[in-house]
Amino acid sequence: MSLEQRLIDTLHRADDFEPSPDLFARVERSLQEDLRHRRRVRLVAASLSAGAIAVAFFLRGVITVGTGGRLVAPGWALEVLIIMAQVVLVLTVGPTLRRFGKPFIADVFRFDPDTGHRFVALLDIAFYLFFFGVVLVRPNFEGWGETVILGDDAWEWAARFALFLLVMGIAHVSTVGFLPLIGLFFSSTMRRTRRHQAGVTAPPLSARAEQAERVVRMIVWGAAGLALLAVLGMVGMFLLGFADP
Helix, strand or coil: CCHHHHHHHHHHHHHCCCCCCCHHHHHHHHHHHHHHHHHHHHHHHHHHHHHHHHHHHHHHHHCEECHHHCEEEEHHHHHHHHHHHHHHHHHHHHHHHHHHHHHHHHHHCCCCHHHHHHHHHHHHHHHHHHHHHHHHHCCCCCCCCCEEECCCCHHHHHHHHHHHHHHHHHHHHHHHHHHHHHHHHHHHHHHHHHHHHHHHHCCCCCHHHHHHHHHHHHHHHHHHHHHHHHHHHHHHHHHHHHHCC
16 A cells, blocks of 8 residues: 555544544633633732722821921831731732632542532631631731831831741641641541441552552551640640649
8 A cells, every 4th residue: 555545544534533523622721711810810910909009199198298308107007007917918918829729629539529529618618717717916006106117117017027927828838738637547447447348349459559558547647646745745734833832
């Protein structure tokens, strides 16, 4: 058979190819997700622009020139600005973490994706409750009526915002570090449940599954040992304090 005939046969076989029945649905869903993402980007950009303009007008109204030509502002103004900046940061970082964390959550809860979706929802609630609580706990009402010299006293407010960023980063790193452990325990629980349902027909554990079960047992026993040591330590401190004349 010549090369030309082979090409003709190959092209004829390509005509018999039928696309996947859900191809159109997947393409349409991808286009809709891209459209929603573009809308979110435009909304965020418009919100940030409007917020920047509002902040500029707000600062223009509260900042005055004090003695010696130095810029001063009331303490409540900087306090409001920091609180609003923290709220905007939380509202911006939350959806971003949810979007980029979905593949990670799906891998952690690959045995049951529905549980992964519910876990993401609960994680979102915990995220907003925690950081909005931090925002509400930190306001400095003592300096509400003071006058702040920009360039000197304002560094204290900037340090508070930097501390908030540090807390947010530590919380995120801790969550990412603990998620594999949660997935390990969840996988172990699901594996045990399915094997119990299968009964005698359950296949033997693979080497990887046995290793995962050993790791789970080590973590459980280690956590139990630490909890026991903590209880014994508190009991010992209580007895020493009780015996101290």
